[in-house]
Amino acid sequence: MLNLNLLKRLTKTTPSKIILLVMDGLGGLPIEGKTELEHASIPNLDSLVRKSICGVVDPVSPGITPGSGPAHLGLFGCDPLKYEIGRGVLEATGINFPLEKNDLAVRINFATIDKEGRITDRRAGRISTELNEKLCQKLDKISLESVKIFVRPVKEHRAVVVFRGENLSEKIAETDPQKLGALPLEPAPLSKEAETTSKIISKFVSEAKKILSPHHPANMILLRGFSKPPSLPSFSQVYHLHPAAIATYPMYKGLARLFGMEILDLKGTNIEDEIRALEENFNDYDFFFIHIKGTDSAGEDGDWKRKVQVIENVDKFIPQILKLNPDVFMVTGDHSTPSVLKSHSWHPVPLLLYSPTCRVDEVAKFSENACAKGGLGRMPAIDIMPLALAHAQKLEKYGA
């Protein structure tokens, strides 16, 4: 497998521009013989496909259904089997919290305990997000020596705490015993260097318990997913790109930020707003990651029709993107989310690569099965970035 150090050695900065358009959960499964993509009326993508080379992409490895983290690691050229994004970091990333290198991020669940301290509800009756926000404001005021503390709401009973300080360790045991009637566990150190961190977390939990005691059913917190940001290769350092991310959901902004992308401001949350941001910033960057969330949301909801509509809606903006004259334009998904499964799946995702240097194949329709017969064949997602850099003529020859 290609080594990122080699790519770093071979990439050079050129004026050429790359656009990676990701329809989240794009791949589907047929209902009445046709997948969502096969059913959609997409004249612009079908026209573009005839000038492109196509293939199907395994986000991680055949048979593996990825979460959003691993799926985007793959798209960005990082082996998702080698790099892992911990649960705490993913939660912080998901609310677009600006994590720093040495931060320790932890997922909080608000919970209910009885007078003896035993857990009676591990999700505090799924309190409202509004109440969650108020409680987080209180917990955010906890002040401990040697660390800065940030407590931020996520949704319902879920929140995140970030500890900022020196020498914090992620080797801490989860405090959720995963059963009712038990006492919360201690945030025990799992290795010697985690002892100081363990004490800090213990103090934080006991302060939180005091603050929350009048707020039944949310009168306790359970902690899991202690994790620090993985040292992911930044796009500027590895690929020598000046990258921008265009996304409407915080999770994807956060993931892009982990790779050192700049997050562009949007005027709204529609595809139109995303494409406008692309147009307005096209001169200032040489790599654009555009994330479309609607396809995945519709798939997760099992809403076949809506997924078709989102794809058709994206198709309308293809001419506007092509007018910018990118040197490499790729359209794909991060994984499949077939409406019939109402969840992410392991099925490969169609990929279209348009560039003056591509060997145009005979694929005449942008769909899962048509792309499987394309000139790129079947490939792992981590090959997408090297291919894009090659077609943008940003890669030097390897060896003499």
Next chain:
Amino acid sequence: MLNLNLLKRLTKTTPSKIILLVMDGLGGLPIEGKTELEHASIPNLDSLVRKSICGVVDPVSPGITPGSGPAHLGLFGCDPLKYEIGRGVLEATGINFPLEKNDLAVRINFATIDKEGRITDRRAGRISTELNEKLCQKLDKISLESVKIFVRPVKEHRAVVVFRGENLSEKIAETDPQKLGALPLEPAPLSKEAETTSKIISKFVSEAKKILSPHHPANMILLRGFSKPPSLPSFSQVYHLHPAAIATYPMYKGLARLFGMEILDLKGTNIEDEIRALEENFNDYDFFFIHIKGTDSAGEDGDWKRKVQVIENVDKFIPQILKLNPDVFMVTGDHSTPSVLKSHSWHPVPLLLYSPTCRVDEVAKFSENACAKGGLGRMPAIDIMPLALAHAQKLEKYGA
């Protein structure tokens, strides 16, 4: 990835014969809708393809444009991301210098220095190859204790020096400061075990400087690419083959020699001479690597027509090769060299494998896009040798 030790364990010697015909830079890109290969009239290859199984080959990894070194490593079954051939070794190989195992090979650039020793031209005004030859003869006479020295001309201002001795190290700093007005750098040791070597190189440079002083503009040498031959697996030891190489260019003879191939003498430098050597030696070896240079040279020159002609010319010799009745006959390239790019490229290369045990697919034309739909799919070059050995029935079963 298949391990060479496993292959070594599984291969056995049989009378069956394998021919690997490599058209250098075979893969192309379309002009007016057709690649060079698609445009060429190749009735014999098109007929052969109908009895063969086809695929497309990534020389190194998707998106990576290989030099000749890495490309041939891949063809010969060696991972080009694991083995690297240093610049000095490649230069020596390129003039077919018979390197020995412990030799230290170094690239020389003749350069111009002023009275203060500062570099005024890093290429000595690109002196003629004739002058280069004369100067190399003088430098070749330098005699130092404990090492043998060979100085050989390459072309224009480029030459190579090989040091033969015990415990020579390649961990030596380049002496080219890469800018004008600077003094040449010392060949400093980059690790402790390189100290003795560093002293030897220093002495060589100062002797060379004395000898060259009356030969302005070539009055100095700059050294780079200190390297020893990589310990590449030999064909006889790993594959248990008795291999012969048929090539007209010194570089490819040199590369084949690094793998322990015997280099066959040719009567001339035409394809005809290469095929005659194949015929005359067919009984004496069980593996033949035939290298055709013309396709790559034409591609590098951007000469679309000539590349088409070379391919058509090779096609004429296919019946003669088939008459020899090889057990496995493969036709491919080491990489693509599209005339429109005038350089090596990252595009996969078509591969045809003809053997009585192949599963004939539906490919009816030997071309990039047709082969992409072949039964072998898309594969890395390092899989070619195991496939060839298997079809030649030279591989034992793995495991019981």
